[in-house]
Amino acid sequence: MSKKLELPSASRAYIKKELERYETKESALIPALFEAQKVFGFITPEVVDLLAVEMDIPPSRVNEVAQFYTMFNKKPVGKHHIQVCTNISCAMVGARETANYICKKLGVKLDEVSKDSRFTVSQVECLGSCGTAPMAQINDDYYENLDQQKIDKLLESLK
Amino acid sequence: MEVKLLSEHYDKKEFRHLEGYQKLGGYSALKKALKMKPEEIVAEVKNSGLRGRGGAGFPTGMKWGFLPQNGEPRFLLCNADEGEPGTFKDRLMMERAPHQLIEGMIIAAFGIKSQKSYIYIRGEYYQPYKIVEKAIEEAYKAGLLGKNILGSGFDHEMDVYRGAGAYIVGEETALISSLEGKKGQPKLKPPFPAVKGYLEKPTIVNNVETLAAVPWIINNGAQGYKKYGTEKSPGTKLFSVSGNVNKPGVYEVPLAYSFKDLLENECGGMKPGFKLKALIPGGSSCPVLNYDEAMKATMDYECMSQMGSMLGSGGVIVIDDKQCMVDLLNVLMHFYHHESCGQCTPCREGTGWMEKLSSSIGAGRAQLSDITLLDKVARQMMGTTICALSDAAALPVISFVSKFRDEFEFHIHEKKCKVKGHCHAQSHH
Structure with a gap:
């Protein structure tokens, strides 16, 4: 049997505060899911159950929110999640080539986790960085106007 | 030439913080507004002809006027879920001038008599979220938010909410659902949010740029705003x-x-x-x-x-001229298919069909009749769903196919791209 999941006390305190922050406690679901993802890396059925108990909200409600939004990972991702926008404006300036280049450099296919668990490369939809393309969002931060030289340096700094 | 009514100081670092913003004239419109009657604020915005900058272009003052006058509590929501491919101005506005937005929101809230507002920011905009969160904190400390704002007797609370990745949440009823902690799925209108919105209470949802224009309009008047643009597109x-x-x-x-x-x-x-x-x-x-x-x-x-x-x-x-229109349409159809919320059959199925058809045409696996089919699927999606996403996916298809039909036919006949560029459509499997 796998170990029972537990939220660290700081996360529990954060969720408790969020539960009281809005007019309805369900509004705390998105913040709580972000917090749980920070702790566990991705949202599994076990994480959903844990939050359901913690927040006293039915698991089905927690799950539907987790499933609906793309930022909640449903499977493991690397420590650095490199998300390259390949929507229209980015595609026109070579973002799909950028994504391929990053994959090749790291020796991974799209959406897979690198063997050392450090990287996942994904193609994503518009991130509102169309004038500074090609670009990638790595975890919470944007990296813009990418070219091969910049990417080489960036990947080196993330190693 | 650029006319920087709103963006004059966007390049100045100090404009991003309360002190610098005030030094450059910020919050003077709020002071003026708090001495006006709420109805005068709504009238000024109505007279300015300001139209919603999120996409629909609906007159802002008229939207505010739809609120029932029955003393019920009402909410103001700022739509900062900027996700329309090709759009990145709200991000810039929040990064460079968070207080301009906050000032616009307090004035709007005073005008529509709202005690509570939220700024709903798309989840990917983490840095803008942090910037806006900090600016709200500054405003509270300076007595610009909270109880008895600047001694006017007007109370207003403001908070910021972070989304989690869903294009459809930019639709106002979906945004409300998302803020309520639900799946971000649109609801049938009417009732419009102004009558029944957040928590079933009257709610106004306005775009970042719309609200950020309010301080300028209050400071310079509706007539001042109308000096720019045209009669139907002022400002x-x-x-x-x-x-x-x-x-x-x-x-x-x-x-x-x-x-x-x-x-x-x-x-x-x-x-x-x-x-x-x-x-x-x-x-x-x-x-x-x-x-x-x-x-x-x-x-x-x-x-x-x-x-x-x-x-x-x-x-x-x-x-x-290096772009292949079949390739670009396929990129867009992949997007709309991914973002369709799945409630309405024409959109859920239609976006999937349009992605598959544009992909097959690009890969040279289609016949001429598939161009007609693509166009037909698109036309059947128009006006048959709860929200505008279905039409939004169909319109590019109809226009791409009618204006660049030769490129679609070339892909089908020659099984390769007419354009000497970097078409990815031909390599689709």
Whole structure:
């Protein structure tokens, strides 16, 4: 049997505060899911159950929110999640080539986790960085106007 | 030439914080507004002709006027879920001038008598979220939010909420669902949010740029605002320009500014080696214009409507001669299929069909009748769903196919791309 999941006390305190922050406690679901993802890396059925108990909200409600939004990972991702926008404006300036280049450099296919668990490369939809393309969002931060030289340096700094 | 009513100080670092913002004239409109009657504020905005800058272009003052006058509590929501491909002006506004938005919101809230507002920011905009969160904190400390704002007797609480990745949440009823902690699925209108919105209470949802324009209008008056633009498209607008131009970016110009000038003057023309081929004038959901139309276009609601397109969110996507229209349409259809919320059959199934058809055509696995089928699927999606996403996906298809049919036919007949560029459509499997 796998170990029972537990939220660290700081996360529990954060969720408790969020539960009281809005007019309805369900509004705390998105913040709580972000917090749980920070702790566990991705949202599994076990994480959903844990939050359901913690927040006293039915698991089905927690799950539907987790499933609906793309930022909640449903499977493991690397420590650095490199998300390259390949929507229209980015595609026109070579973002799909950028994504391929990053994959090749790291020796991974799209959406897979690198063997050392450090990287996942994904193609994503518009991130509102169309004038500074090609670009990638790595975890919470944007990296813009990418070219091969910049990417080489960036990947080196993330190693 | 740019006319920077809102963006004059965007390049100044101090403008991003309360002290610098106030030094440069910030919050003077709020002080003026708090001495006015709420009805006068609504009237001023109505008279200015300001139209919603999120995409629909609905007159803001009129929207505010739909609130029932029955003393019920009402909410103000700022839609900062900017996700329309090609649009990045709200991000810039929040990063460079968070207090301009907050000031606009407090004035709007005072006008519509709302005690509580939220700024709903898309989850990917983490840095803008942190910036806005900090600015709200500054405003509270300075007595600009909370109880008895600047001694006026007006109370208003403001908070910021972070989304988690869903294009559809930019639709106002979906945004409300999301803020309530539900799946971000749109609801049938009527009832409109102004009557039954957040927590079933009267709610006004306005875009970032719309609310950020309010302080200028209060300071300079509706007549001052109407000096710019046209009768039906008054004021200035921030356009996000992307593509292979020399200087992509956000530019504030009066409405009815010509696209040719925007491209040549503000954006420095096309990058060397690239020629203009087509234009999507207002974000990916707007019908594409060909070269001749683009060169005649002025950036306002009337001209775009005459040309069969839309001004939308002002996401100016400049398409160059190295781009394959089949490839780009396929990129867009992948997006709309991914983002369809799945409630309505025409949209859920139609976006899937359009992605598959555009992909097959690109890969040379289609026949001529598939172009007709693609167009037919698109037309059947129009006006048959709860929200506008279905139409937003269908409009690019209809316009791409009708204006660039030769490129679609070439892919089918020759099983390769007509354009010497980097078409990915031919390699689809």
